[in-house]
Amino acid sequence: MTRTAAETSTPLPPEAVHVLDVAHVDGDVYAVEVRGHRLLVDQPEETGGTDTAPTPVELFAASLATCVAFYAGRHLHRHGLERAGLRVRTEFTMAADRPARIASVRVTIAPPPGLSEQRRAALIAVASHCTVHNTLHQPSEIGIELEP
Template identity: 45%
Template sequence: MNEITVVHQEDDAYAIFIRDHVLHVDQPRAGGYDSGPTPLELFAASLAACVAYYARHHLKDHSLPHTGLEVGTHFTLLAGEPLRVGSISLDVRLPWSLRPSDQEDLLKAIDPCPILASLDVAPKVTATVTCSPTDRAAEPARTPQSLH
């Protein structure tokens, strides 16, 4: 998988480079300029986009209408430290009716979304610090540390 790179722009604004795409994230409440969604909004949006992908393919594969599909999402943050998402709701919206059994099948069809699976079983996340050779401090190198 290609590397995704996040580059500081100014204050609390960052550019995200993904293949040939550039996304912008910003923290307007922390002094940013609202030049893009916050990282948490992007997190929730990526989950909704993944669910939409699986939902549309299920509908299409079962010869059901799929044009006009939308997925809405809301998230809440837990109080305290560390700040983190406490709940996420997803609403698969269709501009037509489905039988209850088809609705149940559609909800089951979104389960393979890898973002949902990653939320169910948290991945191991590691972080490292890499300094350019001219800026290296006289400290020993640090090894990757788990963020969990």
């Protein structure tokens, strides 16, 4: 028998649980509600979707990129440095075998112009500790179940 995270962990207080709701919209389009924000996902036309929104996998990679950007940006701000010009690019490849998954991810930080080598190195160190990056290195328990 497989145990879910809820069965193996100490119960969390309700305010510690983050809830996202996903609902079917049309075809391969789904909407996710996050704290009152609504995001859509779809699939490319070549895989049967209508390409009206990013795929879930693209949003996964975007989560990593935006988390890295946030950590880098906060580091710059904390040290009184300008964030203007900060950019992050994420490139990923899909695995050729099964199960379906991302095989590799490359994250590149373009720091603001004029940043010293020491500050550039610090950006890498700080950004590599973002929450999404940490979760990929220390995977969380995932339970998938049917609603009663």
